[in-house]
Amino acid sequence: MASGEAQRVVLDIDARALSSWDPERHAWVLGSGRREVFAGRSSRELPLRAKAVVKSR
Numbered sequence: 001m002a003s004g005e006a007q008r009v010v011l012d013i014d015a016r017a018l019s020s021w022d023p024e025r026h027a028w029v030l031g032s033g034r035r036e037v038f039a040g041r042s043s044r045e046l047p048l049r050a051k052a053v054v055k056s057r
Helices: none
Strands: 019-022 027-030 033-039 048-054
Touching: none
Parallel strands: none
Antiparallel strands: 019 027, 033 048
């Protein structure tokens, strides 16, 4: 891939990784909506960014 070239990437992520604990429901609840995704070599170097939409099933 050439520098600056775009490529579509599809990731399957477990729903629990995007969920938070709801103490009233006593269950994990998937938060839906727009999210920003970062990728890179480490948490201090995240040059890749993209927007994603999380949909509940």
